[in-house]
């Protein structure tokens with residue numbers, strides 16, 4: 001899909017900055033979902049409306065003079081937020097509905113975890129925009145379309161934030177996992193500042209819909225978005241603390257990313273022509289040395305990529321030969337024939353092609369994945385999938401999929 005206009009996202013940031021005041025840290029857990037108790041209005045006056053017997057429903061509206069928004073009274077240091085939401089129906093072009101976490105933006109080095117829902121003309125899909133900021137830096141966007149009409153019913157949108165990862169979920173299906181790779185020397189991860197929960201409905205028709213081409217139809221105002229039945233879990237022993245992908249949720253996420261992802265900053269080689277952000281390298285999966293996997297090359301035929309050897313039988317070969325025109329330091333160092341003959345040794349081979357052999361279902365488990373990451377971090381010296389100079393027109397198609405878990 002098209003490239004993002006970064007300046008426009010800066011204007012999102014500015015609007016959010018305007019909403020911030022001083023905060024306090026809390027560690028309480030609750031799941032009552034009472035908007036009056038846990039949230040306060042940030043702008044829009046009576047465009048923020050709380051209803052329901054236990055104040056479990058809230059609506060935000062937007063007209064030509066103002067949008068509206070609310071935020072949590074408390075700040076949180078990790079946790080999980082679930083919010084049921086239903087978006088502006090009909091022609092919602094130019095409107096943006098949000099649910100996000102943010103630390104105090106007045107510091108200039110704020111952290112933020114975003115869900116933004118960009119409206120569209122009637123019958124065209126909303127865009128779900130996600131981003132992560134750490135210490136004032138963002139530019140980690142992924143965008144999706146949804147597999148349902150988010151204006152017809154309430155659906156549950158969730159953010160899990162723990163010291164290891166940030167996960168974005170819709171109705172329990174993970175769309176995206178953003179990991180903390182500090183053990184690989186990458187410090188881009190929000191974990192030092194508490195954050196509040198924010199939500200808003202506002203207008204951004206200069207960029208939101210089809211890149212700003214479609215303007216808001218104010219004759220349809222006021223526009224209304226609905227929030228209800230939220231749950232905030234930051235209990236010390238909550239499941240959110242160790243939440244991660246299991247086999248099933250990983251499968252679900254792959255399905256979403258294959259079918260509904262429309263933008264991923266980690267595959268935007270035009271934007272990051274000098275170098276991709278460092279974490280992009282690690283969100284990839286991939287021959288064994290002493291049982292440690294070095295590389296996994298997957299068959300993505302279910303994603304329409306036919307590059308995988310599977311139609312011709314193969315023999316095993318091995319050899320020792322001379323190639324001093326290129327092999328060592330690019331051909332600069334030549335073979336010293338005074339040391340010949342040169343000898344290499346092979347022994348104890350094993351070939352398993354038994355019909356029910358373990359090789360048949362061999363895949364990475366948690367431990368081998370860890371070992372492979374260690375090898376790739378410390379010993380990998382070249383990967384064609386990050387050679388943007390060589391593939392400046394387009395990377396081979398499988399590079400896209402060897403990403404995200």
Ligand SMILES: *[C@@H]1O[C@H](CO)[C@@H](O)[C@H](O)[C@H]1NC(C)=O
Pocket residue numbers: 118119120121124125126127208209210211
């Ligand atoms: C709106 O619809 C168009 C056409 O289907 C689509 O390309 C775009 O991603 C949709 N969302 C936004 C926010 O423009």
